[in-house]
Amino acid sequence: MIRLYDSVDGEVRDLSLRDPGRVSMYVCGPTVDNLPHLGHGRFTLVWDIARRWFTFRGLDVNYVSNITDIEDKIIARSLEEDRSTAEVVATYEGLWWQAMDALGVARPSAAPHATDYVPEMIELISAFLDDDIAYTISDGVYLDVSRVPDYGLLAGQPLDSLRVGDRVEAVDEKRSPLDFALWKNAKPGEPSWLAPFGEGRPGWHTECVVMSLGLLGDDFDLHCGGLDLKFPHHENERAQAVAAGRVFARHWSHNGLVMVGGEKMSKSLGNFTSLTHLAETSDPRAYRLLVLRSHYRSPLEVTTDTIADAERALARLDALARRFELPVLAGDTLEVASNHRFADDGAALYAEVGAVLDDDLKTPLAVALLFDALAAANSTADAGDASRARNLAEAINVLFGALGLSLHSREGDVDSVSADLVARRDDARGAKDWAEADRLRNELVTLGWVVEDSSTGTLIRRP
C-alpha cells in the first residue's frame, strides 16, 4: 500500500484509488511563455519519480499534465516579441519538451492544451451563469465563491481572515474579492473565442478543472503541483468542480519549492536559472539525484555547488555500472519490478527501499540505502564473491532505474589510435617499463581519456 501526504488533511495517509490497481493523476503543467526554469524542473522530476515508482510497483498510472497555451503572460510575451501567441507557444513549448527530455522526465500519458478544451470551458461557464453561481461584470465572468460549499479547504483558514483587496482594479465590481475570473473579455488584438457571454478567453483555473475532469473523470485519484499552486489555483479548480456537482480529486499533493539564496525561484522574482542552461552546463542526471536526496515536500536550494556535489556522487554510481557492466535502464521506459529479478542481498535491498518509498516517497532514505548498498557491492566484489556482488549491483541499478536515474556504464567509442596506445601501455606494464607506461598514460589523458588500471589491464573512458 502506498502512503502519501495529503495537503488537505495535513498528514500522510493511504493512497486510496478509485479503481484498484490504477492511478489517475493530474499534475499542473507550465504556462509556456518563457524558458522552463529549475522550479519547473523540480515539480516535473518529483512527480515523474512518483509516477515511475507507482509504475514500478505494478500500478497502471494515467499521468496527465497540461500545457497552458493561452494566458495573460503569453499575450504579454507576444506583444513583447512582436509575434503571434501561437508562435510564442510553439517556441517555448518546444523548449519545454527539450528540457523534459534532457532531464529524463517521461512524457505524460496525455499532455492536453488548454486551447483544445475551450468549448467545454464555455459550456461549464454557461451552466454556472444559468445557476447564478457565476456573474458577469465589465471585464469578464466571475465565480461567486460564496455559492461553493467548503470553499477554503485548501487555503486552510477561514475565508474572512484572508488578506484581500491588495488589488484595486475591477475589485469593486466583484461580489467578493475572493471571486475569481472564469472568463476574461477580449481586448483588441488578443486571441479570443466566441461565447454566449461574450468574446474572450478562459481563466487559468477553468482550464485545469476542465482538462483534469475531462481526461481523468470524476473522483480521480491524485492532483499534484507546486506548493505555490495550492491556493488559489487548486482551491479554485476544486471550487468549480464542486459548484458543477462533480467529484474532484481524492488526494492533493504538493511539492516544495526551489529556493535561491533563501528565496523562492520564480518568474516574477526573475531569480531563475533555466533548465536549458542547466542541461548545457551539467549532467542533467545530477539534478534528479539532488531532487531524490531531499524530500519532495521540503524546500530545496539548487546552486552550482549542490549540482557539482551531485555530479561527483553520480560518478561513483557510474563507476559501479562500469565495474559490473550494468545495463542502462530508465530513460524513456518506465521500469516495472516484475520485469526484474532480485536475488539475496538485492532482494533485501528491494524490500527496504520499497518500504521507505511506499511511505510518502522517502527518497532521501532510499538513496542512503542505495549508497550503503553500493559500498557493500564493491566490498563484496573485492572479497571475491562475484555472484553476490553482482546480485546487489543489479538491484541498485534497477532501483535507481525505477526512480528514473540511469547509471551509465558506457566507456565511449574507442578509436584505433587510442586502442593502440592502450595496447602498448599494457605491454609496457607487462615489461615493467614504468616510464613508458606513464608516458602512454599521459598521451591518453591528453586525448581526453580517464585512465584506470584494472585486473584486466588499462581501461579508458570519457570523463
Next chain:
RNA sequence: GGCGGCGUGGCCGAGUGGUUAGGCAGGGGCCUGCAAAGCCCCGUACUCCGGUUCGAAUCCGGACGCCGCCUCCA
C-alpha cells in the same frame, strides 16, 4: 495581520525520545610500480532560553531569525 512551515556538523540534506542517515569536501590507512578507481577508519552536529523525562536535536512553552501562501507563479 491570518494560515502553514523551517532553523542539523565545512557544504548539501534525512531522521528518530536513548542506538552510524546518506552524499560532497577534508584527514588517515589498505590496495596499486605510481596514479586513478575501489574499500576501511575519522570530525561527533542539531538557533537560544526554560520545562516535561532516568534521558530531548527529537515532546511542551517562550524568544530570536528565516521562508511560503493570502496577488501572476511549479
